[in-house]
Amino acid sequence: MPILPLSPIRTGGKPARITEKRLEVDGLSFDVHRSGRRKTLQITVERSGDLSIVAPTGAADQEMLDFVQEKLLWIHTKLEEKARLQRRAPIKEFVDGEGFLYLGKSYRLRLIDQQLVDLSLKNGRFCLRRASVHRARDIFVSWYGHRAQKWFAKQVSEHATRMGVDIREVKVQDLGFRWGSFGSDGRLLFHWKAILLPPRIAQYVVVHELAHAHHPDHSANFWIKVEQHLPDWRNRKAWLAENGVQVEGL
Ligand SMILES: [Zn+2]
Numbered sequence: 001m002p003i004l005p006l007s008p009i010r011t012g013g014k015p016a017r018i019t020e021k022r023l024e025v026d027g028l029s030f031d032v033h034r035s036g037r038r039k040t041l042q043i044t045v046e047r048s049g050d051l052s053i054v055a056p057t058g059a060a061d062q063e064m065l066d067f068v069q070e071k072l073l074w075i076h077t078k079l080e081e082k083a084r085l086q087r088r089a090p091i092k093e094f095v096d097g098e099g100f101l102y103l104g105k106s107y108r109l110r111l112i113d114q115q116l117v118d119l120s121l122k123n124g125r126f127c128l129r130r131a132s133v134h135r136a137r138d139i140f141v142s143w144y145g146h147r148a149q150k151w152f153a154k155q156v157s158e159h160a161t162r163m164g165v166d167i168r169e170v171k172v173q174d175l176g177f178r179w180g181s182f183g184s185d186g187r188l189l190f191h192w193k194a195i196l197l198p199p200r201i202a203q204y205v206v207v208h209e210l211a212h213a214h215h216p217d218h219s220a221n222f223w224i225k226v227e228q229h230l231p232d233w234r235n236r237k238a239w240l241a242e243n244g245v246q247v248e249g250l
Helices: 061-088 130-162 192-196 199-211 220-229 233-248
Strands: 007-011 014-018 022-025 028-035 042-045 051-056 099-102 105-112 119-122 125-129 169-173 180-182 187-191
Touching: 014 061, 022 061, 028 061, 042 061, 051 061, 099 130, 099 192, 105 130, 119 130, 125 130, 130 169, 130 187, 130 192, 130 199, 169 192, 180 199, 187 192, 187 199, 192 199, 199 220, 199 233, 220 233
Parallel strands: 028 051, 105 125, 169 187
Antiparallel strands: 007 014, 014 022, 022 028, 042 051, 099 105, 119 125, 180 187
16 A cells, blocks of 8 residues: 655644554644444554554545544543553562562562572562572563463463464563454464463453454454453453553562
8 A cells, every 4th residue: 555645734723644554633643544344433542652543444534633633632631541550650679578469469579598499489478589689570570471371371272262263372472561462373472461460350361362363453343252251341451451550560
């Protein structure tokens, strides 16, 4: 598809710029996605603060600009909300007594002088070898990654069959601001941090991503699919939006 040249369009006196892939208006920049299956416009504010707009294939530029203008207050409110939540994220210190999450529970850290492994979870405590404390963050990330790999692979194998989805591979990695990601090649990715969530919330992430095998977008049909497998998905989704950020400080 040819990329349209940036052309200034006027919206309420403010200059706006729009290309095939990008829309800039009022100091905000949106990724533009067009879909033949969409009938209406939709704006998404990501956890990172990134903005995107999904539009029907034939939607006119002016239509998108008007839509954005109409939603400006809502967009700015959302952006402020995300910024506020980000500021609330606690930063962890690797000292005796600090709490670290694992599957929704907090376990206190204990520095151990003599220990064969860098990190272990025993008797309700995270035990970290004192000599390894300078690379504690990497050690925790790797520990979480291994646990996440096992836990999510098991969850996926249970839910995928029920949801009629074929999954080739489950991988755990740093996904930035996303909890999970569904690849059309049958690969399912999860953020290692997702293993810090309570099991019922992490399960929602699994079902959410598997539902994308049926519907790549967040259309009404997508949520119907989620609801078939998790009738109380709304609660879990709301919990994640409100509390998910707390697991980010590491
Ligand atoms: Zn999604």
